Amino acid sequence: MEKYVLSLDQGTTSSRAILFNHSGEIVEVAQQEFKQYFPEPGSVEHDANEIWTSVQHCMTEVLRKADVEASQVVSIGITNQRETTVVWDRETGKPVYKAIVWQSRQTEDICHDLKQQGLEETFRQKTGLLLDPYFSGTKVKWILDHVEGVRERAENGELMFGTIDTWLIYKLTGGDVHVTDYSNASRTLMYNIHELKWDDELLDYLTVPKAMLPEVKDSSEVYGHTVDYHFLGENVPIGGACGDQQAALFGQACFEKGMAKNTYGTGCFMLMNTGDEAVASEHGLLTTLAWGVDGKVHYALEGSIFVAGSAIQWLRDGLHLIETAAETEDLALQVNTTDGVYVVPAFVGLGTPYWDSQARGAVFGLTRGSEKEHLVRATLESLAYQTKDVVHAMVEDAGLELKKLRVDGGAVRNNFLMQFQSDMLDVEVERPVVNETTALGAAYLAGLAVGFWNSKNDIANQWNVERTFQPEMDEEQRNDQYDGWKRAVKATQAFTS
Numbered sequence: 001m002e003k004y005v006l007s008l009d010q011g012t013t014s015s016r017a018i019l020f021n022h023s024g025e026i027v028e029v030a031q032q033e034f035k036q037y038f039p040e041p042g043s044v045e046h047d048a049n050e051i052w053t054s055v056q057h058c059m060t061e062v063l064r065k066a067d068v069e070a071s072q073v074v075s076i077g078i079t080n081q082r083e084t085t086v087v088w089d090r091e092t093g094k095p096v097y098k099a100i101v102w103q104s105r106q107t108e109d110i111c112h113d114l115k116q117q118g119l120e121e122t123f124r125q126k127t128g129l130l131l132d133p134y135f136s137g138t139k140v141k142w143i144l145d146h147v148e149g150v151r152e153r154a155e156n157g158e159l160m161f162g163t164i165d166t167w168l169i170y171k172l173t174g175g176d177v178h179v180t181d182y183s184n185a186s187r188t189l190m191y192n193i194h195e196l197k198w199d200d201e202l203l204d205y206l207t208v209p210k211a212m213l214p215e216v217k218d219s220s221e222v223y224g225h226t227v228d229y230h231f232l233g234e235n236v237p238i239g240g241a242c243g244d245q246q247a248a249l250f251g252q253a254c255f256e257k258g259m260a261k262n263t264y265g266t267g268c269f270m271l272m273n274t275g276d277e278a279v280a281s282e283h284g285l286l287t288t289l290a291w292g293v294d295g296k297v298h299y300a301l302e303g304s305i306f307v308a309g310s311a312i313q314w315l316r317d318g319l320h321l322i323e324t325a326a327e328t329e330d331l332a333l334q335v336n337t338t339d340g341v342y343v344v345p346a347f348v349g350l351g352t353p354y355w356d357s358q359a360r361g362a363v364f365g366l367t368r369g370s371e372k373e374h375l376v377r378a379t380l381e382s383l384a385y386q387t388k389d390v391v392h393a394m395v396e397d398a399g400l401e402l403k404k405l406r407v408d409g410g411a412v413r414n415n416f417l418m419q420f421q422s423d424m425l426d427v428e429v430e431r432p433v434v435n436e437t438t439a440l441g442a443a444y445l446a447g448l449a450v451g452f453w454n455s456k457n458d459i460a461n462q463w464n465v466e467r468t469f470q471p472e473m474d475e476e477q478r479n480d481q482y483d484g485w486k487r488a489v490k491a492t493q494a495f496t497s
């Protein structure tokens with residue numbers, strides 16, 4: 001009977017289970033969206049139990065659809081929305097509060113206080129991150145400070161902290177295993193990425209008890225097995241875990257120093273592999289752990305854009321301008337330009353290179369002639385402009401010229417966007433055959449752990465281009481349009497400063 005690897009891709013707006021065969025091809029997909037909670041402006045929360053329910057649904061659904069037995073699954077790989085923070089009771093497994101999502105801004109005051117104490121540089125040097133509400137550390141502190149009785153229980157060792165990978169492994173193993181991997185640990189603001197350990201000094205500043213923290217492991221190793229009542233009667237190894245953006249870098253086979261990918265998901269995240277060197281950024285990029293494989297870690301430089309696909313979702317669910325994301329390609333192509341309209345989708349602040357957590361979205365350049373098509377096109381273009389901001393930072397920091405960009409994520413199906421991206425960057429944009437690279441990366445990591453694949457070489461040989469977009473825009477037009485974007489961002493920031 002044929003064997004498969006099951007990848008669980010737990011994202012910001014939906015959970016997915018994807019079954020891959022030995023050739024790295026998608027056999028079947030199951031997906032379920034779950035509820036988003038917005039308790040106050042700028043706050044975003046999930047219910048960790050609802051996430052778990054959706055993951056269980058997808059696991060059983062994907063096997064049913066593919067007509068595959070659980071015994072044919074050789075390994076499970078987990079990849080997850082990163083930074084999102086869950087705190088739960090060690091014994092009962094019951095979360096003490098909602099999961100605070102990476103996009104949530106509710107810890108702005110905590111970040112501000114830490115900055116006032118002059119601690120940003122210490123955090124940056126040790127973790128490669130900035131004091132922004134994006135990361136988990138201040139979210140854990142917020143839960144301990146705001147939920148009654150929780151700090152005391154944490155200090156007594158009764159509670160566990162985890163990002164979503166940790167939460168899912170805990171649930172899948174029936175509460176037996178409390179681990180995370182290097183890539184996820186490196187997003188917490190509590191992990192020293194040079195010494196590869198939880199950092200006591202930072203934990204002190206954040207007032208987070210060490211007893212809550214998971215053990216940090218390689219991204220490719222067997223952490224435990226599913227307990228039979230959770231996975232159709234089978235004890236399947238959980239062989240890999242990796243934050244979704246790092247998993248995509250792995251799935252894009254960016255194994256060599258200098259190789260980069262950009263994922264267009266809820267947000268947009270560009271990562272460049274920097275090998276065994278933790279490159280410190282001077283231009284607002286993050287230094288992060290890419291993965292640990294065979295006891296050896298790789299580092300990456302990352303540009304984080306908070307709103308990308310979710311801007312298209314806003315056109316659909318907020319403004320009701322479109323019914324499906326797929327329509328945006330045709331709509332954008334119905335006009336030749338945006339006629340000077342710019343959308344700056346800073347709904348939850350701005351990430352790389354601005355790091356302005358107070359900025360909020362704006363639309364510029366409207367005239368009486370502005371139509372839906374202009375607004376849709378301007379929203380798509382904003383993804384490409386934000387990516388160009390990040391590429392600039394990366395080229396400056398790494399001192400490398402970007403020749404090609406590998407892309408993945410839902411929005412790369414939009415040919416208009418990919419062509420515009422290539423035009424804006426003036427580089428080739430390569431879209432792979434398997435564009436579910438995040439899930440594929442997690443599958444590869446899980447498969448490597450059990451010998452389903454033998455080496456990174458096997459994996460690199462499976463990577464294929466589906467379509468390459470060549471730059472067609474002339475330089476003057478490119479510069480003009482990009483200048484307009486820079487002015488729009490400046491004006492957006494001025495409004496809230």
Ligand code: G3P
Binds near residue numbers: 244245267
């Ligand atoms: O750091 C946040 C990132 O991991 C979220 O990814 O795919 O849910 O947009 P995604």
